[in-house]
Amino acid sequence: MARIQKKIRQERLKERLQTSPFSTDEDLAEYLQVSVQTIRLDRLELGIPELRERIKQMAEEARNKLQAIASTDVIGELIDLEVGKSGISIMTVTADMVLEKTQVARAHYIFAQANSLALAVVDAPAAVTGVANIKYKVPVRVGEKLVAKAEVVRKRGNKYFIWVKTRNDMEEVFRAKFIMVSLEHEGR
Amino acid sequence: MARIQKKIRQERLKERLQTSPFSTDEDLAEYLQVSVQTIRLDRLELGIPELRERIKQMAEEARNKLQAIASTDVIGELIDLEVGKSGISIMTVTADMVLEKTQVARAHYIFAQANSLALAVVDAPAAVTGVANIKYKVPVRVGEKLVAKAEVVRKRGNKYFIWVKTRNDMEEVFRAKFIMVSLEHEGR
Structure with a gap:
């Protein structure tokens, strides 16, 4: 039994x-x-393997697919990537990321995670950010683990329209629509 | 003569x-x-005094006016501030701010300068970022000195509508519209 x-x-x-x-x-x-x-x-x-090791393996696989951004330039840990389609990254909010006054995570860290993920999903050797429309829905604090999911919703010429939604354990805390522009020649 | x-x-x-x-x-x-x-x-x-010293004096004066953000949380050097109205900051692009692939300044540094300046002009003890609509107009590279100017264009209830425009020596490289939300009680 x-x-x-x-x-x-x-x-x-x-x-x-x-x-x-x-x-x-x-x-x-x-x-x-x-x-x-x-x-x-x-x-x-x-x-x-244990969680840490599982994430490491996924991260390794995801990193190997990177094109438009160097792996050291990705903010947060990239754990899933389908170039041209979608990606997922995880970032834990640490004490150095919060504003002194409010103890709320600084807007630009959450932006950086989303923005570098958006860059990672672009199916081109190099790209830059064109436009971003972003919304902070819930203040984020130290210790929260943020999972960002990016999805390419449209591609027109050298422009990629990418949505990124970021959640903590409970709810969506942030969302962004990016227009990323791929560059014809690598490195410019 | x-x-x-x-x-x-x-x-x-x-x-x-x-x-x-x-x-x-x-x-x-x-x-x-x-x-x-x-x-x-x-x-x-x-x-x-020489330029460096003049900027230092202006920065000192500007810092003393800060309310919604601690001076260590301002990205770039704040050199002018009229709380509730406008502000100016300067940030020089250093080698650690550029993407490895393109040598273009990472989007989140330029965003961070603008966003923290927007927070600085809010006339309240504490505030957070609500919404941002941003546009990167020209890629920025190492050595460029970015001057960001913020202006409060409207205030409705606890919401501040703030435009930030960032220029290098030549032209406008970035612009953003922020909605910043002031918090009723300090620390939240």
């Missing part, structure tokens, strides 16, 4: 990681109603 | 600095058709 339970649990664990790849062991333990220790043993048996 | 010429020249020098306070000694020498050495002696006699 215990063996069957375990098999079912491990199947559910794998399924869960397909749909929610950024789940921590704590998240998974809660979801499956078992201890964190059990999750760790299950991962070990299934050969699934 | 030489004495009269000198008096006239020194008057013109003072007038010039009223209208173009960021003129270098070289600019002034060219404008008045004399040597840089002559300009330096004239400044000495008139008790006018």
Whole structure:
């Protein structure tokens, strides 16, 4: 009986990681109603690395696809990329990113994550930012993990119309529409 | 005769600095058709400090007027501020601000200068960024000195509508319309 339970649990664990790849062991333990220790043993048996390592692997794959921007110029950690289509990055808000007066994350950090992600999805050897229409919906504070998703919604000539939506754990905190302009000749 | 010429020249020098306070000694020498050495002696006699020192004095005065943002949170050097009305800041593009691929200044640095200046002109103890519509008109490169000017164009309730225009020596390189939201209670 215990063996069957375990098999079912491990199947559910794998399924869960397909749909929610950024789940921590704590998240998974809660979801499956078992201890964190059990999750760790299950991962070990299934050969699934811990969250940090999983993100590292995804980041590595995403980085290898980069074209219009150097990987060191991406703000936040790029963890998924389909060049010409979409991308995802994660940025954790640290103490040096907040305004002294309000302890709210400075607008330009959230912008930088979104903007560099928009640049990453452009399917060209080099590109620059043309236009951005942006909205800050909810103030963001230290410790929040921001997941930005970019999507190319249209391409006309050398112009890419890209939407980026950024969420914390709870809700959408920021959204931006960018027009990125690809450059004909690499490096200008 | 030489004495009269000198008096006239020194008057013109003072007038010039009223209208173009960021003129270098070289600019002034060219404008008045004399040597840089002559300009330096004239400044000495008139008790006018060199450009760097003049900017420092202006920055000091501007800093003392800050309300909605701490002075360390202003990106670039704030050199003029009329809270609730307008502000000016200067930022020189350094090598760490450009994208590796294109050697063009990253969008978020130019945004950061404009955005923090917009925050500086808000006439409230604290504020956050609500909306921004921005346009990058000309790519900016290392060494360029960017002068951003902010103007409050409208105020409605706790919302400030602020335009920021950024120029290099030659032309307008960037413009943004911000809606900044002042916070009722300090610290929020």
